Amino acid sequence: MSSEDAYDNLSKEEREVRDREDRAREQAEQAALPYKWTQELGEVDISVPVPQGTRARDLVIVLQKKKLSVGLKGQDKILDGELCMEIKVEESTWTVVDNQSVLIHLEKINKERWWENVLTHHPKINTRKIEPGNSKLSDLDGETRGMVEKMMFDNQQKQLGKPTSDEIKKMEALKRFQDAHPEMDFSNAKIS
Template sequence: MSSADDDYDKLSPEEREAKDKVDRAREIAEQAALPYSWKQELPEVDIVVPVPKGTRARDLNVVIQKKKLSVGLKGQEPIMTGELCHEIKMEDSTWTLEDQQSVEIHLEKLNKMQWWENVLTHHPKIDTRKIQPENSKLSDLDGETRGMVEKMMFDNQQKQLGKPTSDELKKQEALRKFQAAHPELDFSNAKIS
């Protein structure tokens, strides 16, 4: 942990809120000064680079590489160029010209579990600890993960209502079946945990 993190931890809640507000305002100003805008989700980064109205695809020079990005008009200095802060999957990354006035770039992250601090390494960074991802829907999850999440939600709801969890219900059902199969046994003094 850095000394900046230690200093932040020593601040009162009010001081943290004030510092966060100042940091966020600085971040917004720095990002607004860039010649492009960008947003991200864990698996991808989307960038919009404004170009002069009437620009055609053949007028553009767009280079997307595993760790490098360059966008500009042919014969001119690039609008943005440099090393990407993290590697991308080139085969899943694309660009398109929208309404002859902006280049929209979609970069598929190689590490889909990592927030990017910036697009190009020499540009101002954002505080990735403050990112609040959109809530994902259960329908977005694969079958196994969805089943796990639904079970956890059910168990949590059952606990709040003072009712047995799914595992406890399974044990009770197994015991009922065993008792039904063995009526000759006396379970009156059995302790179930």
């Protein structure tokens, strides 16, 4: 039995206990990392503490499609390894903040997946428990907004037992065809 199946068989109270334990373990693992990180669906931001007074010229930073390395010249790397997913190198950046941390902004190639970790050898988080911040339809570009509005309309129509936007379009097309060809019998026509 997989761990997901075992989780599904737990009572509500047992799930809440397991979730609390998992969150506490995750928080402890993440707190032990030499950096803090946050993510949105399209990007990851990493803050790496460095000694007070550090300047950009003191750092050696490597950003590659599947690799990240941060260190001070002449010293061991603070972090170094394979990224869990690929990034758009040309749209990813880093900067020194207040001479005491490095802020690294990574643009994801796959903007539809949550990252479980930054580097593959670091502890993973449970991405199924991520609750994205609320976004407004007005925040979306025109094409995405139209797609989301259509999905919302179709979902509402299905819940009411009414036809979806695609089904409405098909019925309208059939109606126009019927009006143009009254001589034809459409009594057995099926829309699918």
